[in-house]
Amino acid sequence: MDITQTKFDPSAVRDDFPILNQRIHRDRQLIYFDSGASSQRPQSVLDAMDECYHRTYANVHRGIHCLSEQATDQYEQARARVQSFINAPNNNEVIFTSGTTASINLVAHAWGNEHIKAGDEILLTIFEHHSNIIPWQQLAVRTGAKVRFVGVNDQGELDLEDLQRQLNANTKMLAFAAISNVLGTTTPVSEIVQLAKTVGATTLVDAAQSVPHEATDVQVWDADFVTFSGHKMLGPSGVGILWGKQAILESMPPFLGGGSMIDQVTTDGFTPGELPAKFEAGTPPIVEAIGLGAAIDYLNSIKMAPIAQHEHELVKASYAVISKIDGLRILGPNANDRAGMVSFVVEGVSPQDISILLDQQGIAIRAGHHCAMPLHQSLGIRASCRASFYFYNTLDEVAQFGEALTKVVARLR
Numbered sequence: 001m002d003i004t005q006t007k008f009d010p011s012a013v014r015d016d017f018p019i020l021n022q023r024i025h026r027d028r029q030l031i032y033f034d035s036g037a038s039s040q041r042p043q044s045v046l047d048a049m050d051e052c053y054h055r056t057y058a059n060v061h062r063g064i065h066c067l068s069e070q071a072t073d074q075y076e077q078a079r080a081r082v083q084s085f086i087n088a089p090n091n092n093e094v095i096f097t098s099g100t101t102a103s104i105n106l107v108a109h110a111w112g113n114e115h116i117k118a119g120d121e122i123l124l125t126i127f128e129h130h131s132n133i134i135p136w137q138q139l140a141v142r143t144g145a146k147v148r149f150v151g152v153n154d155q156g157e158l159d160l161e162d163l164q165r166q167l168n169a170n171t172k173m174l175a176f177a178a179i180s181n182v183l184g185t186t187t188p189v190s191e192i193v194q195l196a197k198t199v200g201a202t203t204l205v206d207a208a209q210s211v212p213h214e215a216t217d218v219q220v221w222d223a224d225f226v227t228f229s230g231h232k233m234l235g236p237s238g239v240g241i242l243w244g245k246q247a248i249l250e251s252m253p254p255f256l257g258g259g260s261m262i263d264q265v266t267t268d269g270f271t272p273g274e275l276p277a278k279f280e281a282g283t284p285p286i287v288e289a290i291g292l293g294a295a296i297d298y299l300n301s302i303k304m305a306p307i308a309q310h311e312h313e314l315v316k317a318s319y320a321v322i323s324k325i326d327g328l329r330i331l332g333p334n335a336n337d338r339a340g341m342v343s344f345v346v347e348g349v350s351p352q353d354i355s356i357l358l359d360q361q362g363i364a365i366r367a368g369h370h371c372a373m374p375l376h377q378s379l380g381i382r383a384s385c386r387a388s389f390y391f392y393n394t395l396d397e398v399a400q401f402g403e404a405l406t407k408v409v410a411r412l413r
């Protein structure tokens with residue numbers, strides 16, 4: 001993480017996020033530390049979507065009337081923004097889906113059904129979100145393949161030695177998160193992709209927690225597939241991205257069948273259309289994609305390096321305050337080596353109780369298994385608390401959180 005960049009001042013953007021400027025529960029100022037689950041949206045995203053619904057909305061790629069042409073144009077401009085944001089070589093490699101979950105399911109079906117057979121191995125990490133576990137388990141049930149998991153080392157990092165031990169000629173897919181949504185662990189994506197190539201495995205990077213927070217270059221990563229969600233990066237829910245290398249996407253059969261994804265249909269059958277339409281059956285998330293385009297414009301106006309640097313400072317500050325709490329254990333790597341979230345457990349205290357009492361003071365964190373049950377099982381715990389930050393959070397909010405958490409834990413003991 002480059003911390004030599006100019007300092008980012010979150011107060012300069014707070015007014016862009018009307019939802020953050022409110023008081024809840026007996027007049028407490030809202031402190032939103034749940035952006036890992038879903039971020040908030042700036043006014044410019046709300047305006048772009050509102051404008052579309054008010055003036056230019058129509059179905060896309062279907063009409064030759066004015067509104068349809070305008071909506072299609074905006075929808076395709078959003079695709080171009082995504083392409084440039086992740087440095088994808090080709091526009092038609094960017095597929096709009098409903099989110100990371102849908103993107104991974106698309107690959108597990110359209111690619112997996114063709115390429116995975118009994119005896120093959122699908123390698124994941126133990127800290128994957130259920131979205132990057134269950135589609136592969138379902139594929140394994142369909143085909144007789146085996147799903148295996150790479151562990152983490154004592155520092156909370158992905159155990160690369162274990163990864164190398166488990167990669168073998170049977171490994172056909174290596175699917176892993178660029179950033180763990182619980183541990184905050186960042187994985188060396190390019191290095192892992194290169195390791196996968198040595199055994200000829202296809203790779204998928206679940207970038208749901210990384211694309212919103214740091215610059216992404218899919219050409220540098222060189223994975224076969226990359227997936228992420230709009231709602232975690234200032235965009236609306238209901239839209240996400242599957243990026244894949246053109247050749248592999250072209251070789252895959254369609255996943256969903258329906259309107260827009262065809263070239264020809266007769267009573268005997270159909271021929272699929274070209275990319276990206278082949279994977280965008282039905283009416284797509286039109287306004288949501290336009291909202292995502294506006295979110296990318298906003299992120300570009302701030303730039304990703306200062307965002308990553310500011311979140312790093314928030315993490316360091318939160319470590320400093322909460323690690324003083326007796327019996328509190330922070331999950332994952334140390335403060336210098338992790339993404340913008342902190343998950344923790346407190347001996348003898350329920351994570352849910354902590355979250356409920358913090359909420360009463362206006363502080364929104366998440367408690368539970370964070371859709372990562374296998375990780376929690378491997379850590380010997382059922383649940384944890386997670387405070388996840390975005391660039392609109394301030395050091396002052398972290399200080400208030402530390403103070404409130406200290407009091408809450410003392411009260412619950």
Ligand code: PLP
Pocket residue numbers: 036037098099100101102129131132177179180181206208209229240
């Ligand atoms: N992968 C990771 C790492 C996540 O954090 C999440 C959501 O929290 C997902 C996948 C699923 O994303 P979505 O619910 O937007 O499909």
